Amino acid sequence: MAWRLPELDRRIVFALVGLSVTIPILWKFHFPEFPSPMVRGVFERVDSLPAGSKLLLTLDYDPGSEPELNPMTDAVTRHAATKGIRIYYITMWATGPPMIERVIRQVLQKEFPDLAYGRDFVTLGYKPGNEAAIAIVASDLRKLFTTDGRGTNINAGEMTGSLRNLRSFDMVFSVSAGFPGTKEWIQYGTDTAGVPIAAGMTAVQAPLNYPYYPTQLLGILGGIKAAAEYELLLVKKYPRFADPAFPQEATAKMGPQTWAHLTIIGLIVLGNLTTLLAGRRGRR
Amino acid sequence: MRQRRPALAALFLLFAVSPAFAEEQPAPPVAPAPVAAPVPPPALPLSVRAFDTPNDGGGSVTIEWSLSPDDAAGRRGVTGYELLRGPSANGPWQSIGVASPGRTRYRDPAATDGHPLWYRVVVLGEAGRRAESVPAGPAVSAPQWFNADRFVVAVVTALLFGAILFYIARGRRGHAPYVRRIAGLDALEEAIGRATEMGRPILYIPGTQEMNDAQTVASMTILAHVARKAATYDTALLVPCKYSLVMATARETVREACLAAGRPDAYREENIYYVSEDQFGYVAGAAGTIVRERPATCIYVGTFFAESLVLAETGHAIGAIQIAGTAQPAQLPFFVAACDYTLIGEELFAASAYLSGEPRLLGSLKGQDAGKLLAMAFIVLGTLAATAASVSGSPALAVLAAGLRDIFLVR
Amino acid sequence: MKRTVPLVITFTVGALLIVAYFIPHWPFARLRDDFNTFFDVIAAFAYIVGGGNLIRMHGRRAARQEAGWGYSLVCLAGFLAMLAFGLTKVFWREGAPGWDLQGDLNDSTLLFKRGYDNIFRPCSATFYALLAFFIASASYRAFRARNVEATLLLVTALVILLGRTFVGTLMTGWLPPSLEFLSIPQLSNWIMSVPNQAGNRAIMIGVALGIVSLSLKVILGIDRSHLGEKD
Numbered sequence: 001m002a003w004r005l006p007e008l009d010r011r012i013v014f015a016l017v018g019l020s021v022t023i024p025i026l027w028k029f030h031f032p033e034f035p036s037p038m039v040r041g042v043f044e045r046v047d048s049l050p051a052g053s054k055l056l057l058t059l060d061y062d063p064g065s066e067p068e069l070n071p072m073t074d075a076v077t078r079h080a081a082t083k084g085i086r087i088y089y090i091t092m093w094a095t096g097p098p099m100i101e102r103v104i105r106q107v108l109q110k111e112f113p114d115l116a117y118g119r120d121f122v123t124l125g126y127k128p129g130n131e132a133a134i135a136i137v138a139s140d141l142r143k144l145f146t147t148d149g150r151g152t153n154i155n156a157g158e159m160t161g162s163l164r165n166l167r168s169f170d171m172v173f174s175v176s177a178g179f180p181g182t183k184e185w186i187q188y189g190t191d192t193a194g195v196p197i198a199a200g201m202t203a204v205q206a207p208l209n210y211p212y213y214p215t216q217l218l219g220i221l222g223g224i225k226a227a228a229e230y231e232l233l234l235v236k237k238y239p240r241f242a243d244p245a246f247p248q249e250a251t252a253k254m255g256p257q258t259w260a261h262l263t264i265i266g267l268i269v270l271g272n273l274t275t276l277l278a279g280r281r282g283r284r
Numbered sequence: 285m286r287q288r289r290p291a292l293a294a295l296f297l298l299f300a301v302s303p304a305f306a307e308e309q310p311a312p313p314v315a316p317a318p319v320a321a322p323v324p325p326p327a328l329p330l331s332v333r334a335f336d337t338p339n340d341g342g343g344s345v346t347i348e349w350s351l352s353p354d355d356a357a358g359r360r361g362v363t364g365y366e367l368l369r370g371p372s373a374n375g376p377w378q379s380i381g382v383a384s385p386g387r388t389r390y391r392d393p394a395a396t397d398g399h400p401l402w403y404r405v406v407v408l409g410e411a412g413r414r415a416e417s418v419p420a421g422p423a424v425s426a427p428q429w430f431n432a433d434r435f436v437v438a439v440v441t442a443l444l445f446g447a448i449l450f451y452i453a454r455g456r457r458g459h460a461p462y463v464r465r466i467a468g469l470d471a472l473e474e475a476i477g478r479a480t481e482m483g484r485p486i487l488y489i490p491g492t493q494e495m496n497d498a499q500t501v502a503s504m505t506i507l508a509h510v511a512r513k514a515a516t517y518d519t520a521l522l523v524p525c526k527y528s529l530v531m532a533t534a535r536e537t538v539r540e541a542c543l544a545a546g547r548p549d550a551y552r553e554e555n556i557y558y559v560s561e562d563q564f565g566y567v568a569g570a571a572g573t574i575v576r577e578r579p580a581t582c583i584y585v586g587t588f589f590a591e592s593l594v595l596a597e598t599g600h601a602i603g604a605i606q607i608a609g610t611a612q613p614a615q616l617p618f619f620v621a622a623c624d625y626t627l628i629g630e631e632l633f634a635a636s637a638y639l640s641g642e643p644r645l646l647g648s649l650k651g652q653d654a655g656k657l658l659a660m661a662f663i664v665l666g667t668l669a670a671t672a673a674s675v676s677g678s679p680a681l682a683v684l685a686a687g688l689r690d691i692f693l694v695r
Numbered sequence: 696m697k698r699t700v701p702l703v704i705t706f707t708v709g710a711l712l713i714v715a716y717f718i719p720h721w722p723f724a725r726l727r728d729d730f731n732t733f734f735d736v737i738a739a740f741a742y743i744v745g746g747g748n749l750i751r752m753h754g755r756r757a758a759r760q761e762a763g764w765g766y767s768l769v770c771l772a773g774f775l776a777m778l779a780f781g782l783t784k785v786f787w788r789e790g791a792p793g794w795d796l797q798g799d800l801n802d803s804t805l806l807f808k809r810g811y812d813n814i815f816r817p818c819s820a821t822f823y824a825l826l827a828f829f830i831a832s833a834s835y836r837a838f839r840a841r842n843v844e845a846t847l848l849l850v851t852a853l854v855i856l857l858g859r860t861f862v863g864t865l866m867t868g869w870l871p872p873s874l875e876f877l878s879i880p881q882l883s884n885w886i887m888s889v890p891n892q893a894g895n896r897a898i899m900i901g902v903a904l905g906i907v908s909l910s911l912k913v914i915l916g917i918d919r920s921h922l923g924e925k926d
Binding site for chain 2: 713716717718719720721724731734737738741742743744745746748749752762763766815818819822823825826829830832833834836837838894895898899900901902904905906907908909910911912913917918920
């Protein structure tokens with residue numbers, strides 16, 4: 001009857017959400033992205049680094065956050081690699097080293113075969129100690145790292161021989177999913193060393209780091225949406241990345257995310273309509 | 285022809301010999317090679333001092349120095365500061381570390397208590413140039429008995445403790461304070477009764493953290509109350525646990541509660557069990573228990589993360605009455621949306637006092653409120669000072685605002 | 696005695712650790728780390744209790760074929776298999792099995808690693824993915840404009856959700872630069888970073904005070920409900 005809407009069975013709700021995620025994945029729906037000022041600011045800052053600059057990319061997350069954080073890690077890595085920026089990977093999580101090896105294997109070695117380990121990118125690996133380790137990196141990195149992440153003596157490496165502390169880097173980019181993460185890098189690292197830092201993190205965490213923006217943090221990429229915006233800016237500036245050989249993972253995931261959001265919004269509106277009509281019916 | 289030969293020979297001789305008789309001309313003067321002006325070593329800091337690191341357990345000396353004038357912004361004459369340590373003002377000197385340009389402090393963690401040490405700061409310039417300061421010292425490291433950096437924390441802690449104990453004492457004398465109704469705790473009785481009437485069990489989840497978490501401890505105090513009621517009404521109580529230590533504590537708590545209720549026979553050890561330490565393994569087990577055992581009442585009290593909504597929605601699906609309580613701000617919205625009652629933040633810690641109804645325990649809640657008043661006063665004061673400083677640009681107000689902020693800066 | 700000993704231990708350790716926070720002198724500075732280590736050691740031994748409980752409970756259910764005994768069988772099989780694979784480091788290489796007690800658990804040929812990567816991780820990811828469905832059903836049920844507060848919650852949720860999609864940008868993209876702060880993405884960011892943060896911080900202050908109060912009562916033995924006593 002037109003003036004009454006039944007309450008939806010939860011299974012129908014689940015089915016609708018399932019379809020809203022599955023169909024965009026299968027049909028590869030892409031939606032336009034509009035880069036926010038914050039993402040644009042981060043992109044332009046990375047883009048302003050000249051070739052040969054040293055970028056410290058910290059990957060502090062575990063496999064559970066991979067789907068959300070890998071796309072932004074890949075996008076920033078591609079950006080730095082194409083600009084000739086030297087990338088130094090590091091992690092303060094025990095689950096971090098596989099994340100580093102993955103991006104080296106799947107992005108740098110596969111998409112940039114001209115780049116060489118030790119000359120264009122290097123991994124410093126993992127060190128325990130959380131914020132204490134970050135503080136040591138900020139003041140005297142060599143106290144903690146005697147070799148790089150693959151066992152080469154730090155003095156012997158072309159990229160690592162000149163490293164002293166955090167001030168040896170031109171910029172830090174922290175990709176994190178929790179503790180220790182961006183907050184600790186700011187509090188114990190970049191703030192004292194005076195090195196600019198930008199960050200990428202899960203969408204849930206982003207609001208917790210807004211207080212640091214813009215005085216202590218250049219910008220925040222929060223979740224898949226920000227990663228998709230960054231990919232868009234990368235493709236606009238360097239059109240070769242539009243080639244399917246460079247997977248735009250975040251952009252691909254925005255399709256299901258957008259549809260799921262719109263489905264939930266639709267369900268909320270439907271639910272309120274149901275309540276409204278039921279209330280009117282009751283009053284009659 | 286005969287006359288030409290002598291002429292030619294003479295000419296030849298003239299040209300051949302003339303150079304021999306020519307006066308040797310001096311080589312044109314060569315301009316002297318420019319001598320590079322000697323590059324002076326970097327300028328020394330104006331002051332260097334070494335002293336026992338304050339507020340520590342000993343074994344450490346701090347060296348402070350002012351920046352070298354060559355280390356100013358825009359002048360790149362300094363590449364670092366090397367620290368030297370010696371047992372006397374005459375050395376011998378041992379290098380203990382290098383500080384980067386811009387730093388004015390270094391901590392030597394290898395000092396021996398009671399032994400005087402001297403330090404020198406070596407300003408490092410480009411191309412290996414160095415300038416050594418005069419020795420600073422003697423510095424004698426020693427441990428301190430009080431960390432002065434935490435003085436404000438000590439004061440606030442003392443005030444809080446004092447307020448809580450004062451109101452507990454007042455409660456003992458019979459002055460029970462007014463405590464607003466906490467719907468979630470009032471509903472516990474109703475929820476337990478519902479399970480009893482329906483003949484179905486109560487499910488209690490004490491959070492997903494270990495026993496050293498404050499929320500888990502608070503959860504145990506509520507579990508004791510629930511267990512006592514359940515034992516009185518002979519209602520089954522299921523407690524799936526994520527950690528073995530939590531399981532052991534929960535068993536002890538429930539056993540003692542059954543004894544206190546005069547129903548030791550109501551205790552069922554097998555109803556309090558270990559599931560898995562993995563987050564989603566535990567959730568799968570707990571959700572499976574909810575679906576199979578179909579409890580009439582689900583109580584989730586403690587620390588939760590992503591599993592909160594999975595549990596709450598599963599409980600809602602079977603039609604259970606749900607009471608949740610957590611101090612995780614990120615999970616509260618999920619519990620509020622999916623559960624019938626939610627204890628928000630400090631209500632969780634007030635539960636044991638509220639449920640007991642004892643005036644002296646209720647007094648402790650008033651002590652908490654005193655602490656909240658203190659926090660609110662400082663928040664208002666600090667906000668007004670910071671806003672006034674920002675709007676007026678007054679240096680005095682800026683100093684006040686910074687001072688208020690620094691009072692609560694814990695190192 | 697049974698009540699007194701735990702109370703004395705609680706008081707002694709609690710008071711000592713509070714005092715130790717303010718005293719850097721030995722041995723107080725180390726107390727916190729040492730007690731954390733003691734806790735870790737005790738928790739490690741408790742694994743044996745938990746594992747034993749798991750085997751006993753599910754074993755009994757499977758043996759007696761009680762309700763749900765099939766699930767108990769699966770649980771036991773998985774537990775024992777992974778325990779055996781992890782301890783012996785059984786591998787499958789070039790079509791032949793073997794074991795290497797010195798092997799690295801990250802070796803992809805180990806059955807332990809294969810079980811972890813191909814069974815455990817997908818199951819964890821599946822449960823995490825369930826949240827999307829549960830959020831939808833909870834939102835459909837909870838975000839109803841029944842009163843003023845609920846309406847405010849509803850409007851806020853809609854702004855945040857729209858702000859995370861391109862629709863939000865399109866809806867308010869026509870706003871002039873002077874009113875750009877009213878655009879849905881900007882509003883969404885403002886809601887998360889200002890009122891949401893304020894609420895979070897207020898809850899955290901209340902929680903901290905609650906922890907102080909409860910801890911003091913437990914340390915002093917004023918609150919003994921965790922021991923099962925009705926005070």
